[in-house]
Amino acid sequence: MSQPFLAKKESRKKMKNTPVQKNQELEVTVEDLSYQGRGVAKVDHYPLFIDDALPSEKILAHVMKASRNYGFAKVIKRYNDSPDRQLDSESAYLQTGIAPLQHLKYEAQLRFKQQQIEELLHKAHLDQIAVASTRGMAEPLHYRNKAQIPVRMVNGQLETGFFRQRSHQFVPMHDFLIQDPRIDQVLEAVQAVLREFEVPAYNERQHSGVIRHIVIRRGHYSGQVMVTLVTRSRKLPAGTQLAQQIMSHCQDVVSVYQNINADKTNVIMGKQEKLLAGKPQIEDQLNGIKFAISPRSFFQVNSLQTEKIYQYVAEAAQLSGKETVIDAYCGIGTISLSLAKKAKQVYGVEIVADAIKDAKQNAVLNGITNAEFKVAAAEEQFGKWASAGLKPDIVVFDPPRKGLETKVLENTLTLAPKKIVYVSCNPATLVRDLQFLTENGYQVTGPIQPFDQFPQTNHVESVTVLERTEK
Numbered sequence: 001m002s003q004p005f006l007a008k009k010e011s012r013k014k015m016k017n018t019p020v021q022k023n024q025e026l027e028v029t030v031e032d033l034s035y036q037g038r039g040v041a042k043v044d045h046y047p048l049f050i051d052d053a054l055p056s057e058k059i060l061a062h063v064m065k066a067s068r069n070y071g072f073a074k075v076i077k078r079y080n081d082s083p084d085r086q087l088d089s090e091s092a093y094l095q096t097g098i099a100p101l102q103h104l105k106y107e108a109q110l111r112f113k114q115q116q117i118e119e120l121l122h123k124a125h126l127d128q129i130a131v132a133s134t135r136g137m138a139e140p141l142h143y144r145n146k147a148q149i150p151v152r153m154v155n156g157q158l159e160t161g162f163f164r165q166r167s168h169q170f171v172p173m174h175d176f177l178i179q180d181p182r183i184d185q186v187l188e189a190v191q192a193v194l195r196e197f198e199v200p201a202y203n204e205r206q207h208s209g210v211i212r213h214i215v216i217r218r219g220h221y222s223g224q225v226m227v228t229l230v231t232r233s234r235k236l237p238a239g240t241q242l243a244q245q246i247m248s249h250c251q252d253v254v255s256v257y258q259n260i261n262a263d264k265t266n267v268i269m270g271k272q273e274k275l276l277a278g279k280p281q282i283e284d285q286l287n288g289i290k291f292a293i294s295p296r297s298f299f300q301v302n303s304l305q306t307e308k309i310y311q312y313v314a315e316a317a318q319l320s321g322k323e324t325v326i327d328a329y330c331g332i333g334t335i336s337l338s339l340a341k342k343a344k345q346v347y348g349v350e351i352v353a354d355a356i357k358d359a360k361q362n363a364v365l366n367g368i369t370n371a372e373f374k375v376a377a378a379e380e381q382f383g384k385w386a387s388a389g390l391k392p393d394i395v396v397f398d399p400p401r402k403g404l405e406t407k408v409l410e411n412t413l414t415l416a417p418k419k420i421v422y423v424s425c426n427p428a429t430l431v432r433d434l435q436f437l438t439e440n441g442y443q444v445t446g447p448i449q450p451f452d453q454f455p456q457t458n459h460v461e462s463v464t465v466l467e468r469t470e471k
């Protein structure tokens with residue numbers, strides 16, 4: 001039985017006639033940057049993706065992998081530096097994928113993000129839609145208010161660090177470059193307490209051990225810190241004592257959780273948690289509105305840029321106090337509550353029940369009574385609102401990377417808002433959804449505005465404003 005299969009495999013192998021072979025070394029000139037931030041060189045039209053290589057650089061490359069349609073290579077020698085190269089970059093951040101654009105000067109990163117949206121619009125024949133320059137940060141480092149750090153045993157000792165990209169090699173690390181520096185310090189303290197209590201780290205291969213990840217969140221304005229220890233099972237010996245020890249070492253840690261993730265999975269958090277010590281939530285604020293945040297609720301990781309995005313959304317909405325607004329994919333109600341004071345009524349929908357619990361509490365915390373929140377999939381809730389005859393003036397979308405479900409798009413046409421404000425974290429799905437909306441009675445009113453929400457990484461965040469053309 002296995003003979004024909006082997007023969008087929010063999011002939012497939014022979015058929016693979018690529019212009020480069022694995023382990024070959026060759027000189028190439030980088031022509032482009034992929035959306036992931038890798039240099040792209042062409043050998044007889046065959047693309048080679050190369051880490052730490054920028055357009056206009058001539059390099060000696062070593063081919064690591066050559067599949068039928070493209071290959072991967074690493075730099076052996078670089079003969080010249082691109083004018084866009086950030087010369088003091090450190091390879092560890094590139095190798096782990098923490099900061100894949102760190103070798104690109106910041107102005108070039110901002111241009112790269114704008115161009116990515118432009119190229120996708122061009123491919124979709126939507127060249128009439130313009131893209132403004134990306135609004136960046138004055139200090140594009142140490143901005144993340146949340147860290148999710150893997151934990152492993154290295155030489156018999158519990159270590160925090162990161163995995164090399166496309167490998168399972170664990171690299172111990174203490175300065176994460178893009179995280180709030182206080183998070184790095186708390187991480188060191190948590191690591192020391194776990195070592196003191198001799199808690200073993202998770203072993204992925206054997207699915208044994210205890211600590212899988214340490215998740216730390218810090219309020220940008222409040223300075224309050226939440227530590228979540230993600231464990232493989234319910235067992236966390238002396239959990240309460242070690243949580244108290246963490247709090248006594250770090251006075252700003254106000255909440256310590258255990259989250260249980262028993263699955264063999266890359267997903268970081270499990271679905272159950274237990275408060276070990278302190279308060280159930282941390283508090284922070286955005287544009288003066290207070291928020292209580294639970295461990296699994298989504299909260300934007302770059303507070304300063306988020307404030308700019310929400311201000312832009314509020315300006316685009318041009319509220320007069322008479323409008324009904326839908327905030328779809330509302331998380332803990334951050335956009336809803338920032339618009340509620342200027343609107344007649346806001347409806348938020350979000351799939352995570354804990355986030356909606358936070359959203360309701362956040363409305364009370366800010367004395368807001370005209371915001372109503374629903375736990376539901378947007379694709380279901382939009383159908384219900386459409387059947388109930390709801391007529392919103394404005395719909396704000398802030399979906400996850402997969403963008404809007406067809407059902408959401410179709411029901412939006414029934415809801416027929418005059419204006420749509422689309423906050424996107426994935427330009428590919430944004431452009432797909434704009435294609436649908438512009439073919440169905442909406443037009444983009446001005447340039448798409450990218451915001452650099454994730455400096456040093458390839459993530460592109462943007463806001464698009466659309467208006468209904470048919471009255």
Ligand SMILES: C[S@@+](CC[C@H](N)C(=O)[O-])C[C@H]1O[C@@H](n2cnc3c(N)ncnc32)[C@H](O)[C@@H]1O
Pocket residue numbers: 298299300328329330331332333334335349350351352355376377378379398399400425
């Ligand atoms: C990019 S976040 C935006 C959250 C919020 N607008 C903010 O700025 O903090 C996307 C949110 O969509 C939620 N979500 C994911 N899939 C969903 C769905 N099918 N229906 C409703 N919400 C969903 C996620 O839980 C997450 O809170």
